[in-house]
Amino acid sequence: MVSTRDRVRAAASGPSAAPPRRRGLLRARRRAGLLMVAPAVLHALIWIGIPLVAAIVLSFTSYDVLTPPRFIGLENFRDLLSDNVFRRAVLNTSIYTFFTVPVAMGIALLIALMLNTQLAGRAIFRTAIFIPQVTATIAVALVWLWIYDPRSGLANAILSFLGLDGPAWLSSTDWAMPAVIVVGIWQGIGLKMLIYLAALQSLPTELYEAASVDGASKFRQFFSLTLPLLRPATFFVFVTSVIGAFQSFDQVYILTDGGPANSTTMMTYEIYKSAFREFRMGYACAQSLVLFALLLFLTLLNRRITGGDRATR
Amino acid sequence: MPPVETSARFRTGRIALYLTLTAISLVMIVPFVWMLLTSVKTPGDIAAVPPRLFPTEWAFGNYVDALRAAPFATYARNSFVIAASHTVLNVLIASMAGYALARLRFRGSSLIFLGFVGALMIPTYTKILPEFLIVRFMPLFGGNDITGQGGTGWLDTWWALIIPGAVSPFSVFLFRQFYLDLPVELEEAARLDGLSELGIYARIMTPLVKPAFITVALLTFEGSWNNFLWPLLVTKSDSLRVIQVGLSVFRTENDTQWAFLMAGTTLATVPMVVLFLIGQRYFVQGFATAGIK
Amino acid sequence: MEYTRRSVLTALGLGAVAAATGCSASSGNSQAAADGPVEGEISLLTPLFEGSTGKDLLEGKLLPAFKQKNPNVTVKVDYTTYAALNEKITTSLAGGLMPDVVMLGVGWIPPFAHKKVLAPLPDDLAKRYEYEDRVLEPSRYDGKLYALPMVLDTRIVTYRKDLFAEAGIKAPPKDWAELRELSKELARSDGSGKLTRVGFDPFSIDLRQCWETFLFANDGNLFDESGQQVKFNDDRGVEALQLFLDVIKDKSADYSFKSSAGQPTTLQQGRSAMMMSNNSLWVQLKQQTPELLKEDKVGAFILANKVPAMLQGGTMVARSASSKHAAAAQALVEFMGTPESILPTAQQRGSVPGVQDLRTSDYVKENGFVKLALDNMSKARSEGGTAAWMEIREKIKTTLETAVVGKRTAREAIDELANLSKEAISRL
Incomplete structure (x- = not known):
């Protein structure tokens, strides 16, 4: 946001000081902006706005779907405070996010840089790395379950080749979470790589030509040119990845069912269980609001600390 | 530095690059390859202990049998119609919104942007019940009166399958980021030439962010093609069911027909892979900036 | 367009947002009696026939046989998987669109009967065939019969x-x-x-x-x-x-x-x-x-x-309390509970048919585990x-x-x- 604003300000030198013709232009621009954003906003208001309002309202009720919601004040939130499993889920989700997001982002950026070159067979590599994104969940699940099998699995075969005694991965309260994290990283790389790749394509080549003329090394070019120019993309990838990781569901659903003994349960998994297995819609909404609030806090914090996505050029 | 040494270093670098990429690619495609191989195995091979990678007998007939198990042509057509509609609508509406949020300043645009990011933070399982109820109580549709009572609204119609998922905040956000850093001089020059704001968006700026369009199009199509829960919830008629729901005929509570399931899943996945192969061709260095010069 | 009293009342008090927050039409159902004419279009939600062979069985054999007995009833089937049955039922219930006939797991009957979502069945259905007492236990709530067993596991x-x-x-x-x-x-x-x-x-x-x-x-x-x-x-x-x-x-x-x-x-x-x-x-x-x-x-x-x-464990078939065609729905429940429907359904899933009369059927005799189970049905216990x-x-x-x-x-x-x-x- 800020970068646009700065640039527009530089161009228009402030709306109040603008001459009449410029002011008319600015008004036209505003109107165009509103018109262009309107369809998306309208759609979001109906399909996300109403559900959010509904979730807020329902979080103060007891609603089992079979009978109408009953107002119970803050009881759901009080129950949340003493819900050890949900507290565990918040902790697990945070750990999962803390480890998957940076690692997957780093690997994705590296791969995107490697694939952003004139490399023979580039198309094959790109597709191969994107493939987890389109592979059916069931196939992903079965293969990873086999990899983690304590006796005949690939993971322990490799470890025993190195002379190590592998754990019982998914049945161990200590190792189930790391195992889930590895799958999370594996699955997250493709999408992030794709976005980085698209962003790299959109970088202006003239700047690189100028840098080459100046004799800057590739290494320096990356840190002083590419990385700063990628800031909007990085901000996007980071924010959406954190949100995605906080809502991760599939990995846990297919690999561990939240176990053993809640060691891998996640917030969305608890929300799903409350809502659709236990028929506690009101409680699930209260849980969702906690998730929502946490994410909102993290995103705003991120904007504060990093100054958002201002591209430095 | 003598040129010979440079080229030798270049070559070792290349080899290292290829080795790294090959290793990573192999790790990524294992489940996909496993799915392909399972789809041509006999039940005996699938049950083999320890698991065998290659089939002892190639059962290509699995594909014929799997296709015969359900009206997959209808399911595939439905999925295609939904995915294509989602892609077109999303690319169009989200890119306009992303552009407006990135380039056209108006009061509240900052808040609207934050709203879109916030919209991403509500989990699917929280939204799904209210969304279902909006569809079901849609006024004046499916026998409903103006208050949304009396009928079934959009349930079991194309509306329910297409409209709720037509625009994703994710895409609006992505487009905004890509429009954000285009040079302002271009925009100004076009404005001086008397181009309308819509014209600047469509003719000047959009060609510069084609990779973003390809990305959103690919992701939208793929996400919509693979959707399972929502189409299952809002449809009842077999003629409106989609491919992922159709594939569940091979999985029952007590028994899974793995070979057929994997054959069907392969047939559903291959179009996505081909689409990606085609789409990624447009990711070429310098492609985007060609328009600026 | 038909203006029922409820819809007018709803129009007065509740808008779309209220509907979306769950104040749906599912409340206040009167328990429809099943003594009307056996006719109309009814819906059946089932997690049992989701496989391809199951579909063939239901639509190729069972429903045509039902139609022959009840020519004025049309059955619309809504297939779902067991994994997504909860989501399917939850959304239908919240939307006030409970299917006329629904198949549920053991343990679901008490909560659903407690909230008056299911209609009680005539008690003589419990004596129609030779059931072990244990088999019907999970179908009962508060002394009333609410469901018939389809398949047991x-x-x-x-x-x-x-x-x-x-x-x-x-x-x-x-x-x-x-x-x-x-x-x-x-x-x-x-x-x-x-x-x-x-x-x-x-x-x-x-x-x-x-x-x-x-x-x-x-x-x-x-x-x-x-x-x-x-x-x-x-x-x-x-x-x-x-x-x-x-x-x-x-x-x-x-x-x-x-x-x-x-x-x-x-x-x-x-x-x-x-x-x-x-x-x-x-x-x-x-x-x-x-x-x-x-x-x-x-x-x-x-x-x-x-x-x-x-x-x-197992799957039972029950009738919704809000069905507009109660008699037709009940006819379908009764039909699905007959040995003629139960046996092929159990067979396509490797499950136990819950009627003792079927102990002598070829399927049961050939399946060692099913036979053991059916012979010991008096030792069966259910959760819930x-x-x-x-x-x-x-x-x-x-x-x-x-x-x-x-x-x-x-x-x-x-x-x-x-x-x-x-x-x-x-x-x-």
């Missing part, structure tokens, strides 16, 4: 006859002391002391169902008759959980030693000598390892300690029994697992579960 102990013979064991264990002893004898480890075969694998089925089977075999109960009091937290419940800890301590079982999806079970692989199992394992044996059946290497018995007991079951059932596995992985004692885990259950019941 039981939890039994399967074992390898060849491994028993190898170890010189003549008969399956009669109680838990013997079970523990035999498990020790049957377990094998490699040179480094790592288990290669467990004597007993209780973990290949869901831990909740497994513990329940043990609880019942220990003559325990989940709840009292009224469904208001927790009963499982006495010694019988704790001992049931303790047994799992004991076999792990004996090194004759291991929590990581369980069957995984898409692979033959530990019993089929010879990696366990005894295994808790669903009777549907028979079908899996026939498909994956037919030689084990041919050479008569697999047997089964009913778990016993203080009493013999097997856990009975409280209107708070939906909530409690989700807590059982995760809570008991803490003991199995050694984070808590059996007593502590059971006490925690009892507390969670009491909270859930108090919320009713």
Whole structure:
């Protein structure tokens, strides 16, 4: 946001000081902006706005779907405070996010840089790395379950080749979470790589030509040119990845069912269980609001600390 | 530095690059390859202990049998119609919104942007019940009166399958980021030439962010093609069911027909892979900036 | 457009937002009587016929037969998978669109009957065929019959006859002391002391169902008759959980030693000598390892300690209380409950047909596990029994697992579960 604003300000030198013709232009621009954003906003208001309002309202009720919601004040939130499993889920989700997001982002950026070159067979590599994104969940699940099998699995075969005694991965309260994290990283790389790749394509080549003329090394070019120019993309990838990781569901659903003994349960998994297995819609909404609030806090914090996505050029 | 040494270093670098990429690619495609191989195995091979990678007998007939198990042509057509509609609508509406949020300043645009990011933070399982109820109580549709009572609204119609998922905040956000850093001089020059704001968006700026369009199009199509829960919830008629729901005929509570399931899943996945192969061709260095010069 | 009183009332008070927040039309249903004419279009929601052979059976055979008897009724089928049944039912209920006829799992009847979502059935349907009392138990609530069993699935102990013979064991264990002893004898480890075969694998089925089977075999109960009091937290419940800890301590079982999806079970692989199992394992044996059946290497018995007991799960068919065509819906429920519908349905899933008359059918005679189950239906016990079951059932596995992985004692885990259950019941 800020970068646009700065640039527009530089161009228009402030709306109040603008001459009449410029002011008319600015008004036209505003109107165009509103018109262009309107369809998306309208759609979001109906399909996300109403559900959010509904979730807020329902979080103060007891609603089992079979009978109408009953107002119970803050009881759901009080129950949340003493819900050890949900507290565990918040902790697990945070750990999962803390480890998957940076690692997957780093690997994705590296791969995107490697694939952003004139490399023979580039198309094959790109597709191969994107493939987890389109592979059916069931196939992903079965293969990873086999990899983690304590006796005949690939993971322990490799470890025993190195002379190590592998754990019982998914049945161990200590190792189930790391195992889930590895799958999370594996699955997250493709999408992030794709976005980085698209962003790299959109970088202006003239700047690189100028840098080459100046004799800057590739290494320096990356840190002083590419990385700063990628800031909007990085901000996007980071924010959406954190949100995605906080809502991760599939990995846990297919690999561990939240176990053993809640060691891998996640917030969305608890929300799903409350809502659709236990028929506690009101409680699930209260849980969702906690998730929502946490994410909102993290995103705003991120904007504060990093100054958002201002591209430095 | 003598040129010979440079080229030798270049070559070792290349080899290292290829080795790294090959290793990573192999790790990524294992489940996909496993799915392909399972789809041509006999039940005996699938049950083999320890698991065998290659089939002892190639059962290509699995594909014929799997296709015969359900009206997959209808399911595939439905999925295609939904995915294509989602892609077109999303690319169009989200890119306009992303552009407006990135380039056209108006009061509240900052808040609207934050709203879109916030919209991403509500989990699917929280939204799904209210969304279902909006569809079901849609006024004046499916026998409903103006208050949304009396009928079934959009349930079991194309509306329910297409409209709720037509625009994703994710895409609006992505487009905004890509429009954000285009040079302002271009925009100004076009404005001086008397181009309308819509014209600047469509003719000047959009060609510069084609990779973003390809990305959103690919992701939208793929996400919509693979959707399972929502189409299952809002449809009842077999003629409106989609491919992922159709594939569940091979999985029952007590028994899974793995070979057929994997054959069907392969047939559903291959179009996505081909689409990606085609789409990624447009990711070429310098492609985007060609328009600026 | 038809303006019913309810729709006008709704129009006065509630807009679309109110509808979206769940103030739906599902409330205030009058219990429709089923004595009208048998006609109209009714909907059937089923997780049972979702497979391709199931669809053929339902639409090619069962429904045409129904149509012949009831020419004025049209049935619209809504297929769903078991995994997504909850989501499907939840959204339909909230939208006030409960299907006329619905198939539900054991344990769902009390909560749904309690909230008056299901309509009671005439009592004489319970005497129409020869049912074991235990079979109809989960269909009843508050003294009334609410559903008819379609297919049953039981939890039994399967074992390898060849491994028993190898170890010189003549008969399956009669109680838990013997079970523990035999498990020790049957377990094998490699040179480094790592288990290669467990004597007993209780973990290949869901831990909740497994513990329940043990609880019942220990003559325990989940709840009292009224469904208001927790009963499982006495010694019988704790001992049931303790047994799992004991076999792990004996090194004759291991929590990581369980069957995984898409692979033959530990019993089929010879990696366990005894295994808790669903009777549907028979079908899996026939498909994956037919030689084990041919050479008569697999047997089964009913778990016993203080009493013999097997856990009975299954799918029941019930009628919605809000059906506009109550008579037609009831006709379909009655039709789905006949041996003519039950037998082929059970057959396509490897399940147990819950009517004793079918003991002599070819399917039952040929399927060893189903036969064992049907012969022992008097020892069947079901989970549930409280209107708070939906909530409690989700807590059982995760809570008991803490003991199995050694984070808590059996007593502590059971006490925690009892507390969670009491909270859930108090919320009713």
